[in-house]
Amino acid sequence: MSRTLAVVGAGTKAVAVAAKAAELRDMGVEAPDVVAVEKTGVAANWQADGGWTDGQHRLGTSPEKDVGFPYRSNLVPRRNAELDERMTRHSWQQYLISTGQFAEWVDRGRPAPTHRRWSQYLRWVAGNIDMSVVTGEVQSISVDTGADGHRWQLHTADQTVEADGLMITGPGQPERSILPGNPRVLSIAQFWHRAAQHELISAERVAVIGGGETAASMLNELFRHRVSTITVISPQVTLFTRGEGYFENALFSDPTGWTSLTMAERRDALMRTDRGVFSARVQDALLADDRIRHLRGRVAHAVARDGRIRLTLSTIKGGESLETVHGFDLVIDGSGADALWFVPLLAQDALDVLELGLGGPLTGESLQEAIGDDLALTDVSPKLFLPGLAGLTQGPGFPNLSCLGLLSDRILGADLSGAPHSSTSRRGHEHQPIR
Numbered sequence: 254m255s256r257t258l259a260v261v262g263a264g265t266k267a268v269a270v271a272a273k274a275a276e277l278r279d280m281g282v283e284a285p286d287v288v289a290v291e292k293t294g295v296a297a298n299w300q301a302d303g304g305w306t307d308g309q310h311r312l313g314t315s316p317e318k319d320v321g322f323p324y325r326s327n328l329v330p331r332r333n334a335e336l337d338e339r340m341t342r343h344s345w346q347q348y349l350i351s352t353g354q355f356a357e358w359v360d361r362g363r364p365a366p367t368h369r370r371w372s373q374y375l376r377w378v379a380g381n382i383d384m385s386v387v388t389g390e391v392q393s394i395s396v397d398t399g400a401d402g403h404r405w406q407l408h409t410a411d412q413t414v415e416a417d418g419l420m421i422t423g424p425g426q427p428e429r430s431i432l433p434g435n436p437r438v439l440s441i442a443q444f445w446h447r448a449a450q451h452e453l454i455s456a457e458r459v460a461v462i463g464g465g466e467t468a469a470s471m472l473n474e475l476f477r478h479r480v481s482t483i484t485v486i487s488p489q490v491t492l493f494t495r496g497e498g499y500f501e502n503a504l505f506s507d508p509t510g511w512t513s514l515t516m517a518e519r520r521d522a523l524m525r526t527d528r529g530v531f532s533a534r535v536q537d538a539l540l541a542d543d544r545i546r547h548l549r550g551r552v553a554h555a556v557a558r559d560g561r562i563r564l565t566l567s568t569i570k571g572g573e574s575l576e577t578v579h580g581f582d583l584v585i586d587g588s589g590a591d592a593l594w595f596v597p598l599l600a601q602d603a604l605d606v607l608e609l610g611l612g613g614p615l616t617g618e619s620l621q622e623a624i625g626d627d628l629a630l631t632d633v634s635p636k637l638f639l640p641g642l643a644g645l646t647q648g649p650g651f652p653n654l655s656c657l658g659l660l661s662d663r664i665l666g667a668d669l670s671g672a673p674h675s676s677t678s679r680r681g682h683e684h685q686p687i688r
């Protein structure tokens with residue numbers, strides 16, 4: 254019986270998984286039907302419509318880390334080389350060759366593509382495989398307990414998609430704002446909407462709430478606007494730079510050995526390389542600019558007063574919680590970037606299934622710790638794949654673009670039959686521990 258894997262969002266991960274599933278089927282190998290439910294369009298988050306970019310900024314990682322990277326499939330015994338060869342038909346370089354851009358890209362020194370060009374690449378892949386995309390915003394997720402076992406149900410405004418497995422993708426909701434409707438507070442989407450309209454922001458003191466890739470992109474844009482100071486607010490001790498040498502990159506491309514590290518070692522590696530960390534390119538370009546500062550803390554409260562936005566920040570110092578208040582002329586709220594953004598979509602029956610599998614309350618920590626080799630929650634049936642939260646247990650490359658070919662292997666290797674404790678993998682062999 255053919256199984257269905259539904260994906261919330263037709264973004265990078267959905268395209269990568271759908272492409273490999275299509276190639277497996279062409280090889281006569283069983284693979285689930287991959288159906289993406291997408292609110293805007295394929296690869297929308299890399300275009301201005303998605304609210305995360307104006308499309309003009311450049312990809313941080315190399316485009317050769319495409320939907321098949323690292324081309325080391327481990328799904329079909331004795332035919333993995335054939336699968337990898339087939340996946341090269343969906344590579345970044347093949348896209349450039351097919352669209353007559355390859356020579357120019359090489360001659361220009363293989364530059365990082367703009368987000369818009371990256372979205373065009375992903376749409377090209379989706380078109381090649383005739384990807385199945387249902388248009389609609391997933392508004393709630395429930396579980397159907399029918400005679401055939403448990404299945405996911407994804408509800409949009411006008412239809413319901415049923416599936417044996419579910420993968421959640423995307424960074425969150427860019428429309429979120431701490432003071433909705435206040436013109437001095439912009440959500441991520443409002444900020445990028447303005448940038449795409451070429452509206453110049455003019456303000457004395459600007460705050461950007463949140464660290465990481467989202468803030469980095471916004472800083473990159475803000476830099477050219479008329480602002481006197483930019484304060485980046487994040488809970489980290491400082492704004493770290495990601496070293497992009499071989500050893501760090503390799504950790505992202507190849508998680509072999511990750512699971513043999515202790516949890517403390519993994520958390521340490523994630524803090525140094527991932528969360529709230531700016532790429533060296535961003536650090537070089539921006540943080541040398543003396544308009545940019547960092548303020549440590551979490552925004553507990555925001556209020557508009559006397560033509561300014563006052564943010565109350567809470568920090569832990571010496572074990573004690575400390576609150577401080579800071580005033581800004583403009584606040585850009587980057588807190589919509591949230592790996593747990595989907596939790597409010599879960600209906601009570603879905604929450605019950607998750608909490609039963611987790612053996613306790615659903616928290617960010619309990620979800621992360623329960624993610625198994627197949628990037629799904631262990632002991633939860635039907636399967637729920639959460640690659641965005643898989644960094645801690647499976648490797649730092651799974652939430653991002655670092656190893657999409659490994660991600661699709663892990664997900665397509667999972668058993669969607671709903672058998673109890675079906676965290677088994679059908680992959681050829683397991684990873685070897687670090688020696």
Ligand SMILES: Cc1cc2nc3c(=O)[nH]c(=O)nc-3n(C[C@H](O)[C@H](O)[C@H](O)COP(=O)(O)OP(=O)(O)OC[C@H]3O[C@@H](n4cnc5c(N)ncnc54)[C@H](O)[C@@H]3O)c2cc1C
Pocket residue numbers: 261262263264265266267290291292293294295296297298303305306311312313314389390391392421422423424425466467470641652653654655
């Ligand atoms: C500005 C920016 C730059 C980045 N640059 C890099 C980079 O250079 N390298 C890197 O490795 N990572 C980068 N990232 C991280 C990036 O988010 C991930 O690497 C990758 O795009 C995630 O792929 P995805 O498939 O999970 O989500 P996405 O590609 O973001 O796709 C999610 C899709 O879900 C849709 N969607 C959201 N909610 C719903 C809903 N309720 N119903 C239906 N559809 C919905 C969206 O419209 C979107 O199309 C960047 C992130 C941002 C925000």
